[in-house]
Amino acid sequence: MVTKKAAAKSTQGKARNGSNVLIVGSVALDNVRTPFGEHNEVLGGSCAYASTSASYFCPTSIVAVVGGDFPKPHLKFFADKKIDTTGLQVVPGGKTFRWRGYYEYDMGQAHTLETRLNVFADFQPVIPENLRRSQFVLLGNINPELQLEVLKQIRGPKLALVDTMNYWIEGKQEELLKVLKKCDIVLLNDAEARQLCDTTNLQKAARRLLKLGLSRVIIKKGEHGCLMFSGKDYFTAPAFPLEFIKDPTGAGDTFAGGFIGYLAGAASLSDTTFRKAVMVGTAMASFTVEEFSLKRIGNLKPQEIVARVNQLRKQTDFGTITVK
Amino acid sequence: MVTKKAAAKSTQGKARNGSNVLIVGSVALDNVRTPFGEHNEVLGGSCAYASTSASYFCPTSIVAVVGGDFPKPHLKFFADKKIDTTGLQVVPGGKTFRWRGYYEYDMGQAHTLETRLNVFADFQPVIPENLRRSQFVLLGNINPELQLEVLKQIRGPKLALVDTMNYWIEGKQEELLKVLKKCDIVLLNDAEARQLCDTTNLQKAARRLLKLGLSRVIIKKGEHGCLMFSGKDYFTAPAFPLEFIKDPTGAGDTFAGGFIGYLAGAASLSDTTFRKAVMVGTAMASFTVEEFSLKRIGNLKPQEIVARVNQLRKQTDFGTITVK
Numbered sequence: 001m002v003t004k005k006a007a008a009k010s011t012q013g014k015a016r017n018g019s020n021v022l023i024v025g026s027v028a029l030d031n032v033r034t035p036f037g038e039h040n041e042v043l044g045g046s047c048a049y050a051s052t053s054a055s056y057f058c059p060t061s062i063v064a065v066v067g068g069d070f071p072k073p074h075l076k077f078f079a080d081k082k083i084d085t086t087g088l089q090v091v092p093g094g095k096t097f098r099w100r101g102y103y104e105y106d107m108g109q110a111h112t113l114e115t116r117l118n119v120f121a122d123f124q125p126v127i128p129e130n131l132r133r134s135q136f137v138l139l140g141n142i143n144p145e146l147q148l149e150v151l152k153q154i155r156g157p158k159l160a161l162v163d164t165m166n167y168w169i170e171g172k173q174e175e176l177l178k179v180l181k182k183c184d185i186v187l188l189n190d191a192e193a194r195q196l197c198d199t200t201n202l203q204k205a206a207r208r209l210l211k212l213g214l215s216r217v218i219i220k221k222g223e224h225g226c227l228m229f230s231g232k233d234y235f236t237a238p239a240f241p242l243e244f245i246k247d248p249t250g251a252g253d254t255f256a257g258g259f260i261g262y263l264a265g266a267a268s269l270s271d272t273t274f275r276k277a278v279m280v281g282t283a284m285a286s287f288t289v290e291e292f293s294l295k296r297i298g299n300l301k302p303q304e305i306v307a308r309v310n311q312l313r314k315q316t317d318f319g320t321i322t323v324k
Numbered sequence: 325m326v327t328k329k330a331a332a333k334s335t336q337g338k339a340r341n342g343s344n345v346l347i348v349g350s351v352a353l354d355n356v357r358t359p360f361g362e363h364n365e366v367l368g369g370s371c372a373y374a375s376t377s378a379s380y381f382c383p384t385s386i387v388a389v390v391g392g393d394f395p396k397p398h399l400k401f402f403a404d405k406k407i408d409t410t411g412l413q414v415v416p417g418g419k420t421f422r423w424r425g426y427y428e429y430d431m432g433q434a435h436t437l438e439t440r441l442n443v444f445a446d447f448q449p450v451i452p453e454n455l456r457r458s459q460f461v462l463l464g465n466i467n468p469e470l471q472l473e474v475l476k477q478i479r480g481p482k483l484a485l486v487d488t489m490n491y492w493i494e495g496k497q498e499e500l501l502k503v504l505k506k507c508d509i510v511l512l513n514d515a516e517a518r519q520l521c522d523t524t525n526l527q528k529a530a531r532r533l534l535k536l537g538l539s540r541v542i543i544k545k546g547e548h549g550c551l552m553f554s555g556k557d558y559f560t561a562p563a564f565p566l567e568f569i570k571d572p573t574g575a576g577d578t579f580a581g582g583f584i585g586y587l588a589g590a591a592s593l594s595d596t597t598f599r600k601a602v603m604v605g606t607a608m609a610s611f612t613v614e615e616f617s618l619k620r621i622g623n624l625k626p627q628e629i630v631a632r633v634n635q636l637r638k639q640t641d642f643g644t645i646t647v648k
Contacts, residue, residue, distance in 0.1 A: 056647060106524040200430040202547070203567045223526065224548035225560070236549070236639045238560035243527045262645070275642035302647035309645050315560045316640040318599035321586070321633050323380060323626035 019158070020059040020084075021264040022131050023051045023257065024150045025140020026097055026120055027064040027088070029071075032292060033102040036246045042293035043074045045097065046140035046163065049253035052294050053284045054138070054261030055081045056305065061131050063087035063150070065123045067094035077298060086128045094119035107245050107289075108222070127153040136264040138256055139183070141165050144175035151182050159263060163187045163256045169196050177212065185216040187256055193219045202227060216274065218259075220252060228278050233271045237278045238315050240286035240308060247292045251285040254297055258284030276309075283308040343482070344383040344408075345588040346455050347375045347581065348474045349464020350421055350444055351388040351412070353395075356616060357426040360570045366617035367398045369421065370464035370487065373577035376618050377608045378462070378585030379405045380629065385455050387411035387474070389447045391418035401622065410452045418443035431569050431613075432546070451477040460588040462580055463507070465489050468499035475506050483587060487511045487580045493520050501536065509540040511580055517543045526551060540598065542583075544576060552602050557595045561602045562639050564610035564632060571616045575609040578621055582608030600633075607632035 025047030031040045047064040054060045061084035068091065078085050097120035100113045125146055127134075135158040139147040147162060154160075160183040168176050169192055176196075180186055186209060190202060197205035202219055206229035209217045220226045221239075228235040259281035266273045283305055288297045349371030355364045371388040378384045385408035392415065402409050421444035424437045449470055451458075459482040463471040471486060478484075484507040492500050493516055500520075504510055510533060514526060521529035526543055530553035533541045544550045545563075552559040583605035590597045607629055612621045 108524075200432075201567055203565050207567075221548060224545060234565060234639055235642070236562035236565075238562075238640075241527050241558060241560075243525055243531075272643055276645050279642055280645060305647045306645060313642065313644070315558055316562075318559070318603055318637065319596055320637070321600050321604060321630060323629045 019135040019264040020061060020131075021054050021136040021138060021260050022061050022063065022087075022127070022134035022154070023047055023054060023138045023140060023260075024063040024125050024127075024147075025050060025138075025142055025253070027062075027066050027070070028097040028099050028120075030249060030293065031098065031100040032247055032249055034107065034247050034292075035103070035105050036244075037292065039247075039292040041071070043077065044099065044249060044293060046142065046250075046253040046256075048294065049250035049288065049297070050138055050140055050163075050257030050260075051078070051083050052081055052297050053254040053257030053281075053288075054264070055083050056284075056300065056302065057258070057261035057280070058136070058265035060084065060257075060261065061087060061128075061134070063125050063127055063131070065089040065091060065097075065119050067096040067119045068092040069094075070096045077294070081298065087126070087131060089123075089126070091119045101249075103248060107248050110249065125150050125153070135159065136260050137161070138260045139163065139179065140253060140256070141168075144168050144172045144179045147179045148175060148182075151179065159184050159260070159269075161185045161187060161256065161260050163252065164192070165189075166192050166195060180209070180212045180214060184214060185218065186214055187218045187220065187252070187259075189220045189222070189252070193217075218278065220255065225282065226255075226278065228274065230271070230274075233274075235275050235278060237275075237282055238312060240282055240312060241315075242286060242289065245289045248289050249292075250288050250294070250297075254288040255281035255285040257281075279309050279312050280305070282312060343459040343588040344385060344455075345378050345460040345462060345584050346385050346387065346411075346451070346458035346478070347371055347378060347462045347464060347584075348387040348449050348451075348470070349374060349462075349466055349577070351386075351390050351394075352421040352423050352444075354573060354617065355422065355424040356571055356573055358431065358571050358616075359427070359429050360568075361616065363571075363616040365395070367401065368423065368573060368617060370466065370574075370577040370580075372618065373574035373612065373621070374462055374464055374581030374584075375402070375407050376405055376621050377578040377581030377605075377612075378588070379407050380608075380624065380626065381582070381585035381589035381604070382460070384408065384585065385411060385452075385458070387449050387451055387455070389413040389415060389421075389443050391420040391443045392416040393418075394420045401618070405622065411450070411455060413447075413450070415443045425573075427572060431572050434573065449474050449477070459483065460584050461485070462584045463487065463503065464577060464580070465492075468492050468496045468503045471503045472499060472506075475503065483508050483584070483593075485509045485511060485580065485584050487576065488516070489513075490516050490519060504533070504536045504538060508538060509542065510538055511542045511544065511576070511583075513544045513546070513576070517541075542602065544579065549606070550579075550602065552598065554595070554598075557598075559595075559599045559602060561599075561606055562636060564606055564636060565639075566610060566613065569613045572613050573616075574612050574618070574621075578612040579605035579609040581605075603633050603636050604629070606636060
């Protein structure tokens with residue numbers, strides 16, 4: 001495997017407009033209840049949300065697993081979004097991963113009622129040969145052991161982004177740290193950053209994460225937006241204001257997909273490109289939560305995305321001051 | 325009393341550069357312990373923090389009360405900052421308001437050990453005749469009954485800003501609502517906004533507050549920055565990143581003072597002016613917490629303030645995007 005640093009060097013300044021992105025994660029059938037309704041057997045999973053989000057910006061390929069019971073319309077959905085499903089394993093006779101949960105009125109936290117891993121329990125990611133040189137890789141929020149397995153198979157990506165959650169910080173911290181040391185950017189929420197780094201101060205937490213060798217750290221804060229840290233750049237992104245959230249499921253995955261998709265589709269990777277990518281991820285996530293499943297995020301017009309990013313910019317603009 | 329609306333009309337577009345600001349609140353002697361030290365009998369109180377902060381931007385007058393025991397050096401401090409203390413009542417033989425409290429390592433919440441109101445218990449604000457036409461008035465975080473008393477004495481301010489806290493929302497909600505209906509802008513934190521408006525959604529909370537007749541609502545979110553709402557403008561302000569907070573006492577009051585001070589000193593009051601004022605308040609508060617009491621906020625150079633506001637701007641800038 002080509003090391004991360006050597007790869008970064010070899011491709012430096014040579015990013016092509018329209019690199020593809022490879023996304024590894026879960027594809028699930030969700031049963032979700034919120035104060036705004038209940039939807040059963042709808043398409044979900046980190047890989048589904050992230051790939052749909054990324055597909056607006058660059059060619060997108062997924063590596064995941066489903067059972068023979070996976071509904072054909074969902075496969076058609078991926079095809080319609082031009083998402084490459086060569087790496088989607090279908091286990092005949094197997095059952096697709098299912099999650100059942102609900103949200104209270106504040107929508108702040110998902111309450112899991114049932115998780116049936118089904119075919120996902122034995123998932124061994126296999127990256128198709130033609131995708132092993134993917135320049136942009138998103139390791140969706142899954143078991144760090146599987147994330148490590150993916151990293152073994154890919155060859156010198158320009159940018160590896162890893163998403164994670166408290167479940168892995170608590171249960172697989174050693175493996176997770178191994179993943180972080182091999183990746184470029186980590187995405188986690190504020191509570192997770194505080195937990196993983198054992199400090200209440202997010203600035204300190206980010207410094208500690210950067211010391212692992214990551215080039216950037218993105219800390220998501222839900223309704224408070226997110227923070228992006230690198231050694232020299234610091235970016236504070238606002239959240240998009242939403243009065244009505246129908247279903248928060250998949251917001252984080254959508255952010256991750258929009259973020260890396262925008263980067264893969266960009267002509268170069270400057271600090272400003274990364275900042276724009278954060279705002280794109282923010283905008284994409286804001287669409288996801290407006291509807292159940294992928295109903296909204298699956299049907300966006302490019303100008304809707306641009307308008308929302310423009311609105312986010314308008315929220316933060318202010319001029320210069322003088323003090324005598 | 326000239327009504328708020330009539331006053332706003334009569335002065336519309338006529339703000340003079342360098343209006344004065346009148347600040348009513350508490351002046352206290354604080355006994356504070358944080359993980360970074362313990363300081364006793366130091367200058368504190370909403371009026372002390374707010375007026376010091378405002379004094380960098382406009383002529384500042386205070387209305388408050390202290391006892392005969394109030395240390396002379398603190399009076400000299402106000403004089404050095406050119407803060408007009410004509411309205412500072414000194415009760416000979418009385419004792420100054422004292423607060424004793426501490427903060428845990430996370431600095432998120434003040435733990436009160438002792439509150440001795442002393443002369444503040446009988447405080448009846450009296451606005452000196454020459455200050456009753458002040459155009460910019462800050463009703464510091466005190467009993468809403470006293471805030472109402474102040475409002476009775478002032479004549480058609482251009483802008484009345486009211487600061488409050490959970491204590492008054494719980495104990496004096498009716499009086500507080502009366503104050504809000506007579507003011508232009510309210511300043512409160514996110515938990516307080518949710519509590520007062522009975523909703524977890526801050527967007528909804530702000531809409532409800534605006535319906536009381538306020539022209540702007542500012543919701544402070546601590547380390548997450550703050551939000552400013554008006555009928556047509558929405559502004560999301562980042563917090564200044566701080567790794568070391570020595571003492572968070574007075575941060576909110578400092579914000580309020582910097583905010584209204586900047587407005588009073590500005591040539592006109594556009595949406596952009598209000599946005600700049602929020603960033604000035606943010607910058608000023610970030611100085612306050614770097615030291616105990618008014619040690620840092622009392623000794624700032626104008627260029628330090630400008631530099632911090634510039635840094636805040638750099639934190640949020642991003643360009644435009646295109647999506648094909």
